[in-house]
Amino acid sequence: MSSERKFIKESIRRQLLKEHLFRETQRAGFGGLSVARTPLGTHISLIAERPGMVIGRRGATINRLTDEVETIFGFDNPQIEVQEAEVPALNPGIMAQKLSIALEKGWHFRRAGHSTVMRIMDAGARGCQVEISGKLTGDRHRTVKFRQGHIKYCGEPKHQWMRVAITTAAKKSGVLGLKVLIMDPDAKLPDEIELLPPEELTEVFEEYGEGDAPEGPYRPPEDLDDEALDDEALDKIVEVDAAAAAEGDVPKGPAEGEAVDAKEEAKPEEKKPKAKKAPAKKKEEPKAEAGPAPEPEAKTEPAPEPEAKTEPEAPAETKKES
Incomplete structure (x- = not known):
């Protein structure tokens, strides 16, 4: 086999x-x-x-x-x-059997369905659903569902938190199919996330000792002195240079008596700045090529109109009419 x-x-x-x-x-x-x-x-x-x-x-x-x-x-x-x-009202098998007995005794299907849902929810369930299918009020088959609370139909939550029971109820009109679904009271759904308030977060942070604190962004101390840091760095550089000069690896520093600026010694060798690529310019409307700047035009005031010269009137000629 x-x-x-x-x-x-x-x-x-x-x-x-x-x-x-x-x-x-x-x-x-x-x-x-x-x-x-x-x-x-x-x-x-x-x-x-x-x-x-x-x-x-x-x-x-x-x-x-x-x-x-x-x-x-x-x-x-x-x-x-x-x-x-432990809790019979949270057991789908027991509740389905009680629903079947109530229907066989002659209870109306709506009364039996609602009472079953209320008993399950009063026991502390996250959600429940009762399905009754068959010839309920006429010759045609139909299905009625009574639902309350949360119900999952697929996925991991359905297999982990849902309890299902199926049974039947025999009536004169025919056999009714009964299905009871119950979600456990302690069900934790994936979309339910618990956020701690800031007060609890500070308490958790204070529980860690020195050196055991969780990693986080570096925060420099408030009383940081730049001049003190420069002096410490300068002392370290001078010690390293003196040790190297004693071994002969580095040329000796300036002769005695020469004034040396401490800040200049502490400065590292300046690197030649690399040519930076010009940032890509946004496309603009084409402009006319820029030629030599035009000289400013001299403001020309309007020339005064020449005054009409009054010439002495010539003696009037007498024309003889022809």
């Missing part, structure tokens, strides 16, 4: 075991089942709302179930452990 067929067969066997135990412990409030293999046999953990009904008087019921699991389903040395549900 191939490995794939082996896994499929094992899954079918566990599903049939779950359905069988659900039918046998339905009145006790079946809340879930888990099967695990151990070196001593098969460990079956069963969650119920009323464990006493599963165990029975002097363990008669649980012994009978153990024999059925071994003979019918072929599990090696099964050991059934019954656990009580």
